[in-house]
Amino acid sequence: LVRELTDEPLGYDLQQFMIDERYQGKGYGxxxxxLILNALRREAHYDHVEVCVKKKDVEAIRLYEQxxxxxxxxxxxxxxxxxxxxxxxx
Numbered sequence: 001l002v003r004e005l006t007d008e009p010l011g012y013d014l015q016q017f018m019i020d021e022r023y024q025g026k027g028y029g030x031x032x033x034x035l036i037l038n039a040l041r042r043e044a045h046y047d048h049v050e051v052c053v054k055k056k057d058v059e060a061i062r063l064y065e066q067x068x069x070x071x072x073x074x075x076x077x078x079x080x081x082x083x084x085x086x087x088x089x090x
Contacts (some may be wrong), residue, residue: 002036004045010051011086012040024059033067041089048089052082061085 005011014036019029040049051069053060060081069085076084 002040002049005050009048011046014049014051017051029063030066033063037067037087038087044090046089048086050084052076052079052084052087055081055083 001014001016001054003015004075005013009025017029017033017036019032037049040046044055050072053064055061064085064087067087072086076082076090
């Protein structure tokens with residue numbers, strides 16, 4: 001779910017963070033994301049975490065924004081329909 005990015009800039013990468021459709025909208029995703037971010041803050045190896053999310057997934061983007069993620073401005077040409085978001089941990 002979380003891997004360390006070994007290329008510059010060093011940081012965490014959140015991957016495959018998904019909540020089953022039947023359980024969306026109940027706060028589970030928000031609670032789980034908060035737990036992950038708090039664990040990464042305690043671990044304190046890196047100052048940020050990144051996530052790649054489909055531009056059309058408005059609900060996921062909103063969730064990430066509620067937890068401090070912003071558009072990093074980076075565009076990965078291999079996934080042009082996705083947005084790279086970053087959250088500063090401290």
